[in-house]
Amino acid sequence: MKIFLDTANLKSIRMYNDMGLLDGITTNPTLLSKEGGDPHKTMEEICSIIKGDVSLEVVSTEYSGMLDEGRRLRKYGNNVVVKCPMTADGLKACKSLTAEGIPVNVTLVFSANQAVLAAKAGAKYISPFIGRLDDIGQDGMGLIREIHQIFQNYKFKTQILVASIRHPVHVVDAAKIGADVVTLPPDVLGKMLKHPLTDIGLKNFLADWEKLKAEDPNIRI
Ligand code: E4P
Numbered sequence: 001m002k003i004f005l006d007t008a009n010l011k012s013i014r015m016y017n018d019m020g021l022l023d024g025i026t027t028n029p030t031l032l033s034k035e036g037g038d039p040h041k042t043m044e045e046i047c048s049i050i051k052g053d054v055s056l057e058v059v060s061t062e063y064s065g066m067l068d069e070g071r072r073l074r075k076y077g078n079n080v081v082v083k084c085p086m087t088a089d090g091l092k093a094c095k096s097l098t099a100e101g102i103p104v105n106v107t108l109v110f111s112a113n114q115a116v117l118a119a120k121a122g123a124k125y126i127s128p129f130i131g132r133l134d135d136i137g138q139d140g141m142g143l144i145r146e147i148h149q150i151f152q153n154y155k156f157k158t159q160i161l162v163a164s165i166r167h168p169v170h171v172v173d174a175a176k177i178g179a180d181v182v183t184l185p186p187d188v189l190g191k192m193l194k195h196p197l198t199d200i201g202l203k204n205f206l207a208d209w210e211k212l213k214a215e216d217p218n219i220r221i
Helices: 010-018 029-037 038-050 063-074 088-099 112-122 130-135 140-153 169-179 187-192 194-213
Strands: 002-006 024-026 053-057 080-085 104-109 123-130 160-163 181-184
Touching: 002 010, 002 140, 002 187, 010 038, 010 169, 010 187, 029 038, 038 053, 053 104, 063 080, 063 088, 080 088, 088 104, 088 112, 104 112, 112 123, 112 140, 123 140, 130 140, 130 169, 140 169, 169 181, 169 187, 181 187
Parallel strands: 002 024, 002 181, 024 053, 053 080, 080 104, 104 123, 123 160, 160 181
Antiparallel strands: none
């Protein structure tokens, strides 16, 4: 399973990338606006830090605007994946950009039918937003299960990028289903790192080492 970070925060991107955890990044206009500053500089910087796929989103809602923006976004790097919304124009742009060799992530997917159509249009990734489905009382992870089964039935190459993840249990459930990618807000990735027994265990090891040091102050590993 690949791990993407769902953020435009350069500090978090650098920190988790330095640990070797990141296979890619997803951004959207909301995440860029949260960071403030010049979004062009931010996108450029992200593409230079990260070797894997970086999803950058169009803001046009009609076909030709999406094509122009997609081509411009791709100039930030060969690792740019253009994020197009799950609309009729978005699918048309997906088909054209893909034909030009520019990969597309179809975003705002909320049903299995939408996922099938995006795959047919040639998307490299589809992004079902599971947290937003949970928020309205629907079963986000159930949608991932459905899409995974359908894509396997027909050997679709499109990858399932599980988005709108809210907590670490979502990650384990997506991995058990066999989803290709999870995109995580930095705080969820931070929570995955932690376990109270790790902290207690480390504290005890260090305390016991101090006992040895009390006997021989020159002792070292
Ligand atoms: C995915 O690419 C989106 O950026 C993101 O996962 C949306 O998540 P949200 O529902 O927390 O805004």
